[in-house]
Amino acid sequence: MEKITVIVPCYNEEEALNYYYAEMNKVMGELSEYAFELLFINDGSKDNTLGILKSFSQKDERVKYISFSRNFGKEAAMYAGFKNSTGDYVCLMDADLQDPPKLLPVMLKAIKEEGYDSVATRRVTRKGEPPIRSFFARLFYKIMNFISDTELMDGARDYRLMTRQFVNSLLELSEYNRFSKGLFGWVGFETKWIEFENVERVAGETKWSFWKLLLYSIEGIVAFSTAPLAISSFIGILMLVVALLLIVFIVVRTLLFGDPVEGWPSLVCIISMIGGIQLFCIGILGQYLSKTYLETKKRPIYIVKESKLK
Ligand code: UDP
Ligand code: MG
DSSP states (O other), X not given: OOEEEEEEEESSOHXXXXXXXXXXXXXXXXXXXXXXXXXXXXXXXXXXXHHHHHHHHHHOTTEEEEEESSOOOHHHHHHHHHHHOOSSEEEEOOXXXXXXXXXXXXXXXXXXXXXXXXXXXXXXXOTTSOHHHHHHHHHHHHHHHHHOSSOOOTTEEEXXXXXXXXXXXXXXXXXXXXXXXXXXXXXXXXEEEXXXXXXXXXXXXXXXXXXXXXXXXXXXXXXXXXXXXXXHHHHHHHHHHHHXXXXXXXXXXXXXXXXXXXXXXXXXXXXXXXXXXXXXXXHHHHHHHHHHHHHHHTOOSOXXXXXXXX
């Protein structure tokens, strides 16, 4: 009998977990020809998430959990899930039912019958999301796809079914700064995209503030493109050429028309503009350096406090 591992990262999901488990039970009932492993990752929740997971696992031997020593972020939770998964197929799903479990049989079919290595999902609408957030999300995908070789799909969710081979390849990428949306594309293989309408959270609140999303997008850009470095060099060269032309212009003008003292305001503008561009470029460099710094420390991606994996 083939086994499916379902990885569910949970951070303060006590309100959603019961709904999730009920829904997932229906799907597991439908797919009775498969064995299941529900692997919940408690990412340092401050509410009763762990207690609920423990009660599930007492009643149901398919339920396993790993509990982190603090909040390490969803990326770390996903990595821990991949690492401890034992299924022939591995599925990644949110606990808030925004990734409808009922799509699982459809996804499974694409792998089993159509020969894909992974099946990913994307939402085609962003209903229920603040417009400003949708705008910046779209902008981010446009910029990313322009400056990076790894293709990113607009509206892609992390909800995904993968073969063992695909997961093993992901595990080989053991970097500390993880940007999974990019890693999924980077490893290659054949991926089928399934589209669905955005579903709102069943209970609880989103863990993503606008600020967190912005930082995450910078992480994505730094992890998957070195274009900002090239752009800053380019701006540097451009400024140099402009400056050389200006010098020639001023020297010639002074020789022809003398040297009246004027132009202080323009001078101040130019100095502050160049200063700004320099700091901006140093900042870009700093982003890459800081990521390199964290990477060289080789810290573990997560720390487990307790778990039940058998
Ligand atoms: N999550 C997590 N660690 C975090 C933040 C989120 O494990 O630090 C989990 C969360 O419990 C949920 C999933 O990641 O199962 C997606 O989070 P959320 O619903 O807040 O994100 P959204 O769906 O709004 O993008
Ligand atoms: Mg959600």
